[in-house]
Amino acid sequence: MRVAIAIVALVLGSIAFHLLSPWWQTPLASNWQSIDSALHITLLICAFAFIFLNLFLAVALIRFRHRQGSRAHFSPENPSLEKHLTFWTAVGIVGMLAPGLAAWAKFVDVPPDAAVVEAIGQQWQWTFRYPGPDGVLGTAGVGYMTPDNPFGVNPLDPFGRDDVLIEGNELHLPLGKPVKMVLRSKDVLHDFYVPQFRARMDLVPGIVTYFWLKPTRTGKYEILCAELCGVGHHAMRGTVIVEQQKDFDAWLARQANFTQIMAQTSPEGVAAMFAKANLCTRPAAWGIR
Structure with a gap:
C-alpha cells in the first residue's frame, strides 16, 4: 500500500x-x-x-496485494x-x-530566395561570413588558411573577393527574410544553437552542414555551442541581432570585405595566401557554392 x-x-x-x-x-x-x-x-x-x-x-x-489464503492465477501467454x-x-x-x-x-528544404550566411566554429569562438554584392560566397577550405587568412577564403576565387568577414562573435540577421546558415568547423564538433530559433545543427570537421530559418522577432539572442567541444565549451557563446532590413544593410556596409583585409595585410602575408592557394590541388572540399 x-x-x-x-x-x-x-x-x-x-x-x-x-x-x-x-x-x-x-x-x-x-x-x-x-x-x-x-x-x-x-x-x-x-x-x-x-x-x-x-x-x-x-x-x-x-x-492484487497479498491476502491470506489467496493464490495468484498463472497466465504465461495472453x-x-x-x-x-x-x-x-x-x-x-x-x-x-x-x-x-x-x-x-x-x-532541409531551403527556399530559393534565401540569403546565405556562413557560421564558422572553432575552439572556442564564432566567426561569420556574408556574401558581398554578388550574393555568392567564395570557396573556402583549411588548405587556404594562413595567419592572415583565418577564414580560409580562396584568394584565387573572384566570388570570394567581396565576401564580408566578421571576426567577432556578433551575427546580424534581417527580420522576416529566409536565411540559409552554412556551417563549418575548423577543429572539432560544434553545434550552432539559438534557443529562440529552435533550429540547430552540428558543425562537422571536413564537411558543410546547413539549415535555414526566417527570423520573426527583432531582438538580441544568445548563440550557444550545444556540442561538448573541449574545456572552453561553456564560454563558446555569441550574439545574434535580428533587426529591420535598413538597419541590417547599414551595419553590413560598415564591415570589411576580403579585398579590404588583403589590402591591409603585409606583402609577405598576401604572398603566403596565394602560395597556399596555388599549392591546393583541387577546390575546397567544403563546397560552399
Whole structure:
C-alpha cells in the first residue's frame, strides 16, 4: 500500500512540477513553430504513457496485494493483450516520429530566395561570413588558411573577393527574410544553437552542414555551442541581432570585405595566401557554392 501511495504521489508531483515550473521554452523568434508542435506532441504522448502506466501499477498493487489464503492465477501467454500492447505502442511511436519527420522535411528544404550566411566554429569562438554584392560566397577550405587568412577564403576565387568577414562573435540577421546558415568547423564538433530559433545543427570537421530559418522577432539572442567541444565549451557563446532590413544593410556596409583585409595585410602575408592557394590541388572540399 505504501508503494502504491508513493507512486501516486510521484505522478501528481510530476504533473504539478510540469505545470508550475518556471523553466520552459523561450518565446519563439523564428518560423519553426513545427518544431515546437513536434515537441509538444511528444510530451503529451509521453505524459499519457507515464500517467497511465504508473496509475495502473498503483491500482494493481492495491487490488492484487497479498491476502491470506489467496493464490495468484498463472497466465504465461495472453495473445490478445500482446496484440493490443503492440498496436498501441506502435501508435505512440508513430505519433512521436511523424511530426518530427514532417518538420525535418521542411528543415532541409531551403527556399530559393534565401540569403546565405556562413557560421564558422572553432575552439572556442564564432566567426561569420556574408556574401558581398554578388550574393555568392567564395570557396573556402583549411588548405587556404594562413595567419592572415583565418577564414580560409580562396584568394584565387573572384566570388570570394567581396565576401564580408566578421571576426567577432556578433551575427546580424534581417527580420522576416529566409536565411540559409552554412556551417563549418575548423577543429572539432560544434553545434550552432539559438534557443529562440529552435533550429540547430552540428558543425562537422571536413564537411558543410546547413539549415535555414526566417527570423520573426527583432531582438538580441544568445548563440550557444550545444556540442561538448573541449574545456572552453561553456564560454563558446555569441550574439545574434535580428533587426529591420535598413538597419541590417547599414551595419553590413560598415564591415570589411576580403579585398579590404588583403589590402591591409603585409606583402609577405598576401604572398603566403596565394602560395597556399596555388599549392591546393583541387577546390575546397567544403563546397560552399
